[in-house]
Amino acid sequence: MSTTAENTAASSASGVPAEVRDAILTVSERARKARGELATARRSRKDETLQGMADALVENAPAILSANRQDVEEGRAKGTSEAMLDRLRLDEQRIGALAAALQELVALPDPVGNVVRGRDLPNGLHMTQLRVPLGVVGAIYEARPNVTVDIAGLALKSGNAVILRGGSAARHTNTVLIQILREQALAHGFDADIIQGIDEHGRDGATALMSTRGSVDVLVPRGGRELIQSVVTNAQVPVIETGEGNVHLFIDASAPVRMAVDIALNAKTQRVSVCNSAETLLIHAEAEEAGREVLRALSRAGVFLHVDERARGWLSAAAADSAQTATDEDWGTEYLALEMAVKTVGSLDEAMDHIRRWSTGHTEAIVTNDLANADRFVAEIDSAAVIVNASTRFTDGGQLGLGAEVGISTQKMHARGPMGLEELTTTKWVLRGQGQIRP
């Protein structure tokens, strides 16, 4: 079956202008061609390239900052919020952090070539299952320039060509960053097309990229719920879903009060805009003291609460007045803000039923001193990460000692939880014989 014919058929269905479709097809075919040498490159050469990229980012800081100022000014003129502008903005220190992230990749082991299984078969065939790069990785993400550098670095280290589609609000910055990365790829003897950006083609470019089945091996959307849902729904290329975290924290009847307060505060308030922060608090009705203390601490920390009637009774008069009554919409919301839904439950089973119904499968935690309940929670909750007596904020590649991550997968296929270098690989079975045939 011809890959080119397939792509053309798939893309023509999408309603994208022919010139954009053709441009993206060309980009994906260039990536496919460029990837061959990268896929088999030895680690030292990939590490030298990453180091060269890190150095070049720092050396070219003035050009990056100039392009970034242009993005920020255009954003401000369009009325972009200060919070969004802050995510977009770079300074010398942030550029240093981009370079440091690439240097951390140098230190991580290269998964390519690792032997997953290997043995001699009875007939003398020598069998090995080896890690190999996926091939061409497409990334669609929102306007955070660090994602451009992070994903390009992870792709390079794992031997994959990458096609980057960042948010249009970071267009000028991304253009300069990608140019610098490509120059370093070239300087280390690779085809520059191992890293390509397609921001110039706008939304149509992203749509066309989703149709490049056969050329692009996997698409990773990274950003908010709408972006991810749009890619999952529309892509013909395999997608790894990341990030949406409607994370639950359950305070069991036996929860130590101090521990419950510390963990709830940390899970909700330590950083509110990230996927592993807690969104719904479930409290056992018998954990009244812990419940009262936790709710008081959250209120003091400025968390707006959506509560059921029993939880309202545990609030101070002032807090009870300002709290809203929780609805089904609250149970299903990932606030990503100083806001939390609170439900009291009569049992562990009621807590787990609620989680089963509303969870996005990212992370759920229990605070308990009951061993049987801890074991049941771990065994029966079907999420990427299940945590006993610790903050939900630990579902993170860096925290778990796995190194840099492409994102946190909330799906079950291929990758689940933090996705690092290994998750950007597949395996290949290699058989070496001396003329063996099947009898």
Added chain:
Amino acid sequence: MSTTAENTAASSASGVPAEVRDAILTVSERARKARGELATARRSRKDETLQGMADALVENAPAILSANRQDVEEGRAKGTSEAMLDRLRLDEQRIGALAAALQELVALPDPVGNVVRGRDLPNGLHMTQLRVPLGVVGAIYEARPNVTVDIAGLALKSGNAVILRGGSAARHTNTVLIQILREQALAHGFDADIIQGIDEHGRDGATALMSTRGSVDVLVPRGGRELIQSVVTNAQVPVIETGEGNVHLFIDASAPVRMAVDIALNAKTQRVSVCNSAETLLIHAEAEEAGREVLRALSRAGVFLHVDERARGWLSAAAADSAQTATDEDWGTEYLALEMAVKTVGSLDEAMDHIRRWSTGHTEAIVTNDLANADRFVAEIDSAAVIVNASTRFTDGGQLGLGAEVGISTQKMHARGPMGLEELTTTKWVLRGQGQIRP
């Protein structure tokens, strides 16, 4: 987010009658509910259930054979080919083979609970990454009753509920088989709905099953190209592609003549209807003696050849007369018959370029005595299995010592190559702490 709401939205778009949509939704929700206990069941109980199923199949042979006769008679009345009827037909011996396949599963290790990674983190958190069942597996396949038993057994052993949609031609047989399997599930204390069939809902049922995103965790289509393409294109549920094998065998300039003949004959003729049999033969122009001997052996074995001009010159006069000239269509065809495309090439690179263009990524083999060429072939060919000096027929879970297989994946995500019990699992990260929070 409510799973039920999502399903309804997804299904309503598919044009399936509301009553079928609702019936499949009910089936998938029953499976979801039933899976909980199976997911955490200990191995001994699953093995006893598999043994009970094996015994029950043998005990109920008369009922199975009677239903099977009905399918065969209906098929014959509709003019089904004898080859197809033979795939459908059961006898005492074949029922014994079904039971034996379940007994083999009893002997295989249970992947559930295996620790993939585990360590204590510097902050005292104890981290483990464990294998857990995927959840609910949907299987859509053609009229081979053994697939019903194989997939139900693999799903049970790996802790997954399963929804089976077999070909309508095996309807009566599958109904009886599924009834027997369900009775044994029940007899061993499981909810019978860990195994459900949906044949009664026909094609609409299969279409509705493809829309049960959120209830069904993975769909495995097993059968011919059209079936697989239809599922890949239409499913909103994640799919594992299996089976299509446009398999290449390359006879290099240095190939030992005897080895080339043995391997080519075995790869093409040992069993023609399977995905790991060879479809295209590439011969180095300098391997004339090997080429002549291989083509003579294939012709004698009754293989119809589609050749280029140089290869035609290597055929006997009679064989040259009957051979067709190969076209692009031949390079892209999986014959699954005593038929083969033959191309001569000037170099290893030309052979690999041809493979890159036409391969489905299943299996490619090289016969060579040149170490550098063997290494390049292994490194540069991007297929699930790459074989040096042995038959392509070894890409098979049983042959590789991996045990029973759900199918052979030709995609790169999640599973690649033979898919056994482990490939029906995902992982879960478990963190156990004593109150740790992120600083």
